[in-house]
Amino acid sequence: MSLNSIRIQTHDFDLAGEYQQLRELSSTVGAVVTFTGLVRDFELDGSIDSLSLQHYPGMTETLLQEIVDQANKRWNLIGSTVIHRVGELLPRDQIVFVGVASQHRADAFEAAQFVMDYLKTKATFWKQVSQDGKQHWVASKDSDIDAVARWDANND
Amino acid sequence: MESQETGVQKLVTRTTALINLLFFGRLGDFSKDVPATIEASTPAEIRQRLSADYPALVKELSEPQVLVSVNQMIVGWDQPLADGSEVAFLPPVTGG
Numbered sequence: 001m002s003l004n005s006i007r008i009q010t011h012d013f014d015l016a017g018e019y020q021q022l023r024e025l026s027s028t029v030g031a032v033v034t035f036t037g038l039v040r041d042f043e044l045d046g047s048i049d050s051l052s053l054q055h056y057p058g059m060t061e062t063l064l065q066e067i068v069d070q071a072n073k074r075w076n077l078i079g080s081t082v083i084h085r086v087g088e089l090l091p092r093d094q095i096v097f098v099g100v101a102s103q104h105r106a107d108a109f110e111a112a113q114f115v116m117d118y119l120k121t122k123a124t125f126w127k128q129v130s131q132d133g134k135q136h137w138v139a140s141k142d143s144d145i146d147a148v149a150r151w152d153a154n155n156d
Numbered sequence: 157m158e159s160q161e162t163g164v165q166k167l168v169t170r171t172t173a174l175i176n177l178l179f180f181g182r183l184g185d186f187s188k189d190v191p192a193t194i195e196a197s198t199p200a201e202i203r204q205r206l207s208a209d210y211p212a213l214v215k216e217l218s219e220p221q222v223l224v225s226v227n228q229m230i231v232g233w234d235q236p237l238a239d240g241s242e243v244a245f246l247p248p249v250t251g252g
Contacts, residue, residue, distance in 0.1 A: 037252055053251070054180060054181065054184075055251070056178075056180055056225075056228070056244060056246070058228055059225065059228040059244070062228060084251060084252075095252075096251070096252050116252060119251060119252050120249075120251060120252040121249065122249065123249060123251050123252075124180065124246060124249055124251075125249055125250065125251025125252070126180055126181035126182075126247065126249060126250055126251070127250045127251065128181075137181055137182040137185075137247075137250070138250045139248075139250070140221070140248035140249065140250050144252075
């Protein structure tokens with residue numbers, strides 16, 4: 001039984017605190033891998049003033065849970081935490097956190113990357129950036145779809 | 157005041173379901189004047205019914221990358237709809 005936490009929130013998160021919680025899940029934890037995504041200060045050819053994140057409440061949590069469930073089936077995990085912020089964010093703000101605890105490092109490394117890759121292409125979040133006073137929706141990237149296809153191809 | 161009988165008659169004769177509509181991401185920019193509910197029997201019929209009044213939105217909805225969900229489950233465009241269903245139109249996601 002794995003200990004998983006999924007949170008969607010407007011407020012910031014504390015990396016050290018999240019790491020500590022994963023570390024303390026069990027005395028069998030031998031590896032914790034964490035990923036933190038930040039708001040870049042540029043998009044396409046210009047700098048951005050701010051970022052607004054929309055999501056589909058309810059469905060987003062369900063989809064993230066499905067992704068975490070898949071990770072738990074593929075790797076031997078002790079626990080995981082997924083945090084995604086929504087609402088108004090500024091350049092350099094923390095936007096997403098994925099932390100995975102396992103006995104051995106390979107499980108934690110791979111599962112963290114798997115969760116992020118799937119989150120980017122499956123979870124119902126949409127980014128809108130503000131540039132020079134104008135808003136526009138961010139387009140999806142083919143490279144993100146390729147990243148997920150790699151995991152699909154490896155699935156035995 | 158509407159009689160109870162009239163209400164019953166309405167229920168019996170209605171062949172399509174009353175659907176709650178949601179548009180996310182860039183689709184929201186094209187759907188500001190779209191009513192919150194519509195009568196339709198499938199997501200494809202919703203798109204068809206909107207085409208006369210909202211051609212720009214329907215052009216966006218016809219992009220192959222746009223997904224449709226019913227009660228927060230991704231479904232096909234021919235999924236039969238029940239009264240009170242929540243139908244959401246989802247452009248490619250860009251979180252993370």
